[in-house]
Amino acid sequence: MTDKIDVLLYGLGAIGSFYAFILSRSNRVRLTVVARSNYDAVKANGITIKSANHGEHTFRPDNVVKSPSEAAPQDYVVCAHKALDQAEVAAKLKPVVGENTTFVIIQNGVGNEEAFRNLYPKASIITCVTWVGAIQVSPGVVHHTKSEDMQIGLFPNPALESTTEQQRLKTFVSLLDAGKTVFQVLDDMQPQRWEKVVWNVAWNSLTTLTMVDTQTWLHSSEDAEPFTRRLMQEVIDIARATGVQLSDNLPNELMRKINAMPGIGSSMQTDAKNGRPIEIDVILGFPVRKAREHGVSAPYLETLYVILRAIDGRLRAAL
Numbered sequence: 001m002t003d004k005i006d007v008l009l010y011g012l013g014a015i016g017s018f019y020a021f022i023l024s025r026s027n028r029v030r031l032t033v034v035a036r037s038n039y040d041a042v043k044a045n046g047i048t049i050k051s052a053n054h055g056e057h058t059f060r061p062d063n064v065v066k067s068p069s070e071a072a073p074q075d076y077v078v079c080a081h082k083a084l085d086q087a088e089v090a091a092k093l094k095p096v097v098g099e100n101t102t103f104v105i106i107q108n109g110v111g112n113e114e115a116f117r118n119l120y121p122k123a124s125i126i127t128c129v130t131w132v133g134a135i136q137v138s139p140g141v142v143h144h145t146k147s148e149d150m151q152i153g154l155f156p157n158p159a160l161e162s163t164t165e166q167q168r169l170k171t172f173v174s175l176l177d178a179g180k181t182v183f184q185v186l187d188d189m190q191p192q193r194w195e196k197v198v199w200n201v202a203w204n205s206l207t208t209l210t211m212v213d214t215q216t217w218l219h220s221s222e223d224a225e226p227f228t229r230r231l232m233q234e235v236i237d238i239a240r241a242t243g244v245q246l247s248d249n250l251p252n253e254l255m256r257k258i259n260a261m262p263g264i265g266s267s268m269q270t271d272a273k274n275g276r277p278i279e280i281d282v283i284l285g286f287p288v289r290k291a292r293e294h295g296v297s298a299p300y301l302e303t304l305y306v307i308l309r310a311i312d313g314r315l316r317a318a319l
């Protein structure tokens with residue numbers, strides 16, 4: 001008999017490593033991490049976190065593996081990988097999915113849950129939006145700024161008892177509590193996911209296509225800010241067509257938030273600069289598909305999506 005909770009973390013980048021650290025603080029967790037490019041470093045030295053909020057820590061996960069096929073079925077499978085091909089990753093995770101597995105999705109985007117629900121219709125899915133700011137400065141070494149917040153909630157499964165799902169959520173939440181991170185549990189996560197997508201559609205796409213930072217973009221011409229607001233409004237209209245109510249004031253709030261920051265790039269811009277594929281399907285592709293499905297006009301979004309797909313194609317072809 002063991003009362004350990006088996007947790008596997010897939011996607012050991014900066015965000016994944018941060019939450020691996022949080023989970024490793026609970027003595028109830030038996031933590032397995034799937035490490036790819038940083039496997040040798042993490043296997044040899046563990047993971048080091050230098051955090052403005054939590055201090056400096058080095059920890060060793062219970063297991064470090066190269067692939068899910070080296071691990072057994074888990075209680076929780078935390079997906080913190082970049083959402084480039086959700087269906088492919090969902091299939092790869094088969095060896096770690098058992099009768100009672102719950103997925104925990106910590107990614108940008110909307111529609112991220114679909115591939116997992118389709119392939120594992122009896123699994124629970126917990127869906128999260130994170131605001132953690134962190135970078136992996138060298139393999140297995142992550143710097144975390146002060147920025148730390150997360151919203152978490154169920155992506156309800158009609159095939160399961162709600163009490164079962166609530167219990168699974170409660171258990172995972174108790175692990176985050178033990179790990180002393182900041183989060184809020186929400187009944188309905190979709191408004192939160194779409195709100196962050198409005199932000200990501202604007203800043204990720206525009207900084208990637210222009211290769212300038214947000215402030216340089218906004219001051220590039222008198223048309224840049226109205227363009228950005230139109231783009232945000234299209235995504236808000238699409239969210240509403242799918243039944244997700246976002247506030248009319250959201251573009252104002254997001255403009256205030258971006259103007260309170262120095263000019264910033266984006267994760268998509270960094271990926272493009274480094275010749276890596278970009279996360280466009282869950283950020284732009286899903287909203288475009290929903291716009292077409294519901295007959296919502298979204299010409300700015302569609303234009304950016306089509307051009308970014310060509311850029312992504314070039315990046316992938318050069319790999």
Ligand SMILES: *[C@@H]1O[C@H](CO)[C@@H](O)[C@H](O)[C@H]1NC(C)=O
Pocket residue numbers: 098099100
């Ligand atoms: C899954 O949960 C049920 C109900 O708690 C339990 O009876 C069953 O043994 C569990 N299955 C596995 C593989 O742990």
